Amino acid sequence: AMALELFHTGKKPVVITGAQRSFDHLESDGPQNLADAISYAANGAPGVSIRFGGLTIPARGAFKAHTSALEAFQATSQKIRTRPTLPLTPLAGQDIVIISAWPGAPRLLVDAAVASGVNGIIVEGLGSGNMGSEMGEGVKDALDAGIPVLITTRVPEGSVTLAYGGDGGGATLAQAGALGTGTLRAGQARMVLLAALATGTDVASLL
Template sequence: MAVALGKRESEYSMPHIVVLGTGGTIASSRGDDGAAVAELGAGELGVDLQNTDISIEYKDLFRLGSYLLKQRHLREIAEAVVQEMHRSDVDGVVITHGTDTMEETAYLLDLVHSDNKPVVLTGAQRPSDDLDSDGPRNLKDAILVAANDAARSKGVLISFADHIYAARATRKTNTTAPSPFQTLGGGPIGQIINGSVQFTSCPIRPLPMALPTVEFDNTRVDVICLYPGADDSLATAAVESGAKAVIIAGSGVGNGNPTIVSWARAAIKDGLIVALGSRVAAGPVVPMYGNGGGADLVSAGAVPLGTLPVFQARILIALLLSTGAKLDRWAIAPYIS
């Protein structure tokens, strides 16, 4: 059956999927200078679903590369998703999004997603006017996932290059590869083979949080990466610039140095939230070293982030702080295991 637009006629008719466009490479084309800019609407992305029983509705939120997004944009996406979830005729939502910061948006949406209807993010690695653009296929697959009953109650998903990933701990790990995403400490939870959606596992998710409010927009959480010879200059500058929390991306299992430990101890005493992650791509934070290592940072009051990647942790901490929640290792524990 050809793709139909608009509302389902009854609860027994074809699945109805809303595609929310936000921009990204999937919506980009190159200008005369050769630089790609997001300018296409979601309905212009060339997806072919002529032989599927799926009804599709397209809406555009904005047309931006995801490197341009602010926390306000992430909040607006979350609000738009909830608005579509409340519609009885909608069975799932697909979001077209740039890959650069898809991991942040996907994780925020997963933190607040309280419906059993699927939410699926996708995008592209090559612009729409590339002869080998991957956008149309990725979008088609994402729509198939969102329309599939097996995707229900699995939270927010990323569908990309024939694979399906849970939002948590999924990161872009390659700048240009056709399949750029990887779930740290795990793998895809499903795949799309010749149009058939197949799941192999189900993510474990904590209870959903409340939607972000406008307070989230300007809740600043900064990430400070450590390296040989690093001092406390950047951490101090972050606080002076208005950061409500600082995440230390330590070396190895989450190590600092004596200077950073001294800064953290004083900052925490003054009421700043300090969290401890790792600059390493995968693996948990393990506070086991002294002499400025992770054990000293945790002893000073830094909150260890477990296996949660630092840039997803930044979203979590900003969301918690924006609600006025007291943030300590017990408050964050359900999200980092």
């Protein structure tokens, strides 16, 4: 959904749906989700959205909020602003990894990603976009090596502000060149970086 949102320029709705229960389940949600998606595609607002469990969720900011509930998806609140229109471009060939931070996390995974030749790194940080000092040092070295790093959070709601100092603090890493993802979580941040690299677009303009 996020990939479509980044490239969609038409004035018609594009709707993504699916199911939480299998097609042969006695109370499968697939048929109703599909019917709802068709109805919204015929009558809904332009843009890309997810239609699931009776809810219409905008693609930008969407995340899966529950493993099994029929109302599976939610979206973080988004500020409306103009973003560049991207030319249709294949996204294959870019290697973007997602690395989770935890209290006391070492730099091992960041160093391994750099050594493997990744094109970009998404760090799923703590709180408003922070990590331990050792991992932060690894991120700074990755930035020095020319690898773009976006910092998001594992917290479901709220914006990544990169406000704290210290070696693993978001503000320190922002000064080194890392970018906060605002209200986009890891999966969508990865799609943004993929699209930016594939099209030669400044990633900050897509966040």
